[in-house]
Amino acid sequence: MIEILVTAIWLMLPAYIPNSTAAVFGGGRPLDGGRTLKDGRRILGDGKTYRGLIAGTICGMLLGLLQVYYMTRQTTAFGIALPSFGELPDALIVIFTLAFGALIGDLSMSFVKRRLGLKRGAPLPIVDQLDFVLGAWVLTYIVAPSWFTANFTFYVALTVILVTPLLHVSTNIVGYLIGVKKEPW
Numbered sequence: 001m002i003e004i005l006v007t008a009i010w011l012m013l014p015a016y017i018p019n020s021t022a023a024v025f026g027g028g029r030p031l032d033g034g035r036t037l038k039d040g041r042r043i044l045g046d047g048k049t050y051r052g053l054i055a056g057t058i059c060g061m062l063l064g065l066l067q068v069y070y071m072t073r074q075t076t077a078f079g080i081a082l083p084s085f086g087e088l089p090d091a092l093i094v095i096f097t098l099a100f101g102a103l104i105g106d107l108s109m110s111f112v113k114r115r116l117g118l119k120r121g122a123p124l125p126i127v128d129q130l131d132f133v134l135g136a137w138v139l140t141y142i143v144a145p146s147w148f149t150a151n152f153t154f155y156v157a158l159t160v161i162l163v164t165p166l167l168h169v170s171t172n173i174v175g176y177l178i179g180v181k182k183e184p185w
Contacts, residue, residue: 018059
């Protein structure tokens with residue numbers, strides 16, 4: 001059980017970091033340029049910016065590269081064998097798809113939330129906690145299907161789905177308390 005938990009978190013670290021670092025380093029010009037659709041609602045909103053997208057992707061990739069480096073020195077954590085992201089340069093592709101895909105998943109759900117008439121920061125339970133997981137998984141599966149299926153086994157994927165909402169809520173509360181996030185969800 002602990003082995004699956006460690007594996008799940010290890011594999012998802014490059015996807016867990018981008019959204020929070022996008023909030024920290026974001027701001028500036030919105031991705032949608034302030035445009036609206038025919039429904040009169042913003043495409044994405046002011047919270048989705050070029051700087052956040054780039055910074056979040058870079059931070060996720062940097063963490064993934066640190067994990068790859070760690071794997072050259074040590075292949076276990078807490079006595080548990082860690083899965084590999086592969087050899088460079090293939091590992092860069094996997095790490096990029098996890099990080100960038102997480103942000104694409106979040107952006108996609110922002111689009112849906114605007115269509116539903118939800119304002120920026122409005123909660124959409126469960127969806128808010130898992131949209132980035134779906135984005136990371138879909139993009140990674142499209143680009144590196146063999147790596148994805150070898151690493152995200154049924155129990156690892158299930159663990160990610162069960163643990164991620166708890167991690168997401170707790171890190172959002174911390175972000176809210178330190179003033180990085182405007183809402184604690």
